[in-house]
Each structure stands twice: as C-alpha cells, then as structure tokens.
Amino acid sequence: MSSTNDTHNFAEKDGQFRRQASQFRNFISSNQSSDFPAEKDRYALYIQLGCPWAHRTNIVRSLKGLEDVIQLIAWDASLLHEGKGWAMSGKPGFEKEPLYGFTNARQLYEKADPGYTGRYLVPTLWDKKKETIVSNESSEIIRMFYTEFDALIPEHLRESAKGDKGLFPSHLRQEIEAMNDWVYNTINNGVYKTGFATTQEAYEEHVYPIFASLDRLEEHLGQPGHGPYLFGDYITEADIRLYPTLIRFDVAYFTIFKCNLKMIRYDYPRLHEWLRRLYWDKSEKTNGGAFKKDVNFQAYRNGYASAIKAKVVPVGPKPDILPL
Numbered sequence: 001m002s003s004t005n006d007t008h009n010f011a012e013k014d015g016q017f018r019r020q021a022s023q024f025r026n027f028i029s030s031n032q033s034s035d036f037p038a039e040k041d042r043y044a045l046y047i048q049l050g051c052p053w054a055h056r057t058n059i060v061r062s063l064k065g066l067e068d069v070i071q072l073i074a075w076d077a078s079l080l081h082e083g084k085g086w087a088m089s090g091k092p093g094f095e096k097e098p099l100y101g102f103t104n105a106r107q108l109y110e111k112a113d114p115g116y117t118g119r120y121l122v123p124t125l126w127d128k129k130k131e132t133i134v135s136n137e138s139s140e141i142i143r144m145f146y147t148e149f150d151a152l153i154p155e156h157l158r159e160s161a162k163g164d165k166g167l168f169p170s171h172l173r174q175e176i177e178a179m180n181d182w183v184y185n186t187i188n189n190g191v192y193k194t195g196f197a198t199t200q201e202a203y204e205e206h207v208y209p210i211f212a213s214l215d216r217l218e219e220h221l222g223q224p225g226h227g228p229y230l231f232g233d234y235i236t237e238a239d240i241r242l243y244p245t246l247i248r249f250d251v252a253y254f255t256i257f258k259c260n261l262k263m264i265r266y267d268y269p270r271l272h273e274w275l276r277r278l279y280w281d282k283s284e285k286t287n288g289g290a291f292k293k294d295v296n297f298q299a300y301r302n303g304y305a306s307a308i309k310a311k312v313v314p315v316g317p318k319p320d321i322l323p324l
C-alpha cells in the first residue's frame with residue numbers, strides 16, 4: 001500500500017501496537033422483525049484483499065454460498081490514506097465505491113456516523129436499507145454469515161442442516177472458543193504486535209509467543225481426533241480464523257513482520273499440510289475453493305512492506321505456496 005504522507009505508525013510511544021475495539025457491533029438476525037434481518041441484496045461487505053480480518057469474512061461468504069446474497073466491495077489494498085482509511089486509487093476495478101461513489105472508507109464511516117472518531121477499518125458490513133454500518137468486527141460478522149442466512153442459501157450449505165459437522169457444533173464450542181482466544185492473542189494479533197513493534201523490548205515480548213503457539217498447534221494436529229482439520233474431519237470456525245494468518249505467514253509475517261524463528265513450510269509439517277489442504281481444495285468441503293479464491297500473495301508482500309514503511313519489498317520465499 002502507498003500513502004499520501006509518511007505518518008503511518010501503528011505503535012504507541014512505548015513501542016507497543018494496541019488494537020482498538022471495533023465500534024459497530026450490531027448483529028444480523030434470521031428473525032425478520034429484528035433491526036437487521038437477513039435479506040438478499042440488503043447488505044454489502046467492504047474488504048481489502050490484504051487484510052486477514054476481512055479475509056475470514058470473505059471466506060465464510062464463499063463457503064456458505066452467499067455471493068448472490070451479500071454484495072462484495074473491495075477497496076484498493078495498495079492505498080491506505082492516513083486520516084481517510086482504505087481508498088479507491090482510480091486504477092481499473094478501483095475507480096469508485098459503487099454504492100455512493102465514495103473514494104475512501106472515511107466517507108462511508110461518516111455516512112453511518114458523522115461523529116465517528118475511530119479508525120476506518122475493514123471488514124465493514126453495510127446495510128443498504130438503513131444506510132449504516134451493521135458491524136466492523138470480523139469475529140461477529142462470520143457468525144452472522146454462517147448462522148443467520150440459512151433461509152437464503154441452498155439446503156446442503158445450511159448450518160442448521162449440518163448438525164455436528166457444522167462450523168461451530170455444540171460438542172466443540174468450548175474447545176473452539178478456548179482455541180480462538182489464544183490463537184487471536186498470540187497468532188492473529190500476535191504477528192501485528194510483533195511487526196508493528198518499534199522497540200526491541202516490544203518486539204521480543206511478542207515474537208516468542210507466536211512460535212510457542214504454532215508449536216502448540218502443530219502438536220494439537222497430531223493428537224487423536226484432530227486432523228486433517230483442527231477439530232477432525234470437518235472444517236470449523238477455528239480453521240477459518242487461523243487460515244488468513246498462516247497463508248500470509250511465510251511470505252509476509254516471516255519476512256516483513258520479523259516473525260522469523262521458524263517458517264510454516266520448513267518447520268511445521270502438520271500445519272503446512274493443513275494449510276495446503278485448505279488452499280488447494282476445490283471440493284464441496286470448501287464450496288469449490290473458498291480458501292484460495294481471494295488469496296493474493298503479492299498484495300500481502302506489498303501491503304505489509306508499506307505498512308512498516310519499508311522501501312523494499314522482499315521477493316521470497318518462492319513459490320508462494322507449495323503443492324499439496
């Protein structure tokens with residue numbers, strides 16, 4: 001990403017990156033008399049392809065066959081304006097935001113709330129009817145997508161039809177929530193705390209826990225009942241939340257965010273297989289390739305290099321991902 005000025009610095013004075021809580025936290029419901037009822041053509045999902053949090057929401061949109069139900073709008077991943085957020089560059093495919101002709105995310109946030117003072121984050125789930133933001137919290141958006149839209153998707157994709165083979169089956173809920181917690185803190189957000197650190201202390205505080213947690217996941221995948229997916233034979237929410245971080249790991253977090261004690265491809269055989277299995281799958285399990293569709297390795301390299309103001313973009317490792 002390039003920026004209009006040189007003010008990108010995600011760390012605070014003590015060198016630590018602290019993620020703000022998302023501020024729009026409404027929930028779409030299958031109940032048609034709720035404030036935000038599940039409806040075809042009513043909602044739009046704003047993403048940019050580099051963002052792992054947006055990536056998880058787009059994976060679930062594809063996985064659940066919601067492409068015709070929820071519109072997708074992508075900001076140009078190469079353009080983050082400080083003060084305006086993600087933007088449209090004018091390049092082909094990124095001329096203007098299609099609903100209002102906006103050219104940056106700030107305009108959208110201010111349409112929802114003129115007094116908004118937070119960061120202009122993706123993913124942003126927009127209600128076209130009420131003209132406001134439903135939610136900008138990915139962990140909640142994915143749950144709305146896979147629980148509330150059943151009536152609008154083919155029967156074989158419905159969460160209610162899947163029973164204990166679903167994304168968040170009742171017998172695994174506690175285990176998935178527990179894993180979500182440490183994976184979020186030490187891996188999903190851990191790579192950011194490491195990569196955005198501006199002191200040696202902050203960097204070292206966060207880099208070691210990433211690898212302790214990757215080691216823990218590698219072991220987890222070797223236990224009975226686990227593998228090929230994290231909780232056995234079926235993809236769950238835990239897989240969806242880990243994947244966007246690991247698909248970026250070797251090409252961006254290892255190289256650019258200095259999460260460089262080990263690589264997925266050389267040091268974690270089970271995780272490496274898990275990752276490639278999801279990436280290359282084109283079967284019904286992934287609804288024909290939900291995990292590969294919007295992966296863009298060059299966008300990850302460029303985006304993270306720019307986020308830390310690196311003047312050079314590392315080219316390796318190659319290939320971007322190995323065959324299964």
Ligand SMILES: N[C@@H](CCC(=O)N[C@@H](CS)C(=O)NCC(=O)O)C(=O)O
Pocket residue numbers: 021022050051052053054085086119120121122123136137138139
């Ligand atoms: N908690 C949010 C985090 C979203 C987030 O941090 N998005 C980043 C892109 S990866 C963003 O939009 N950053 C723009 C900015 O900070 O100005 C979620 O999971 O939805």
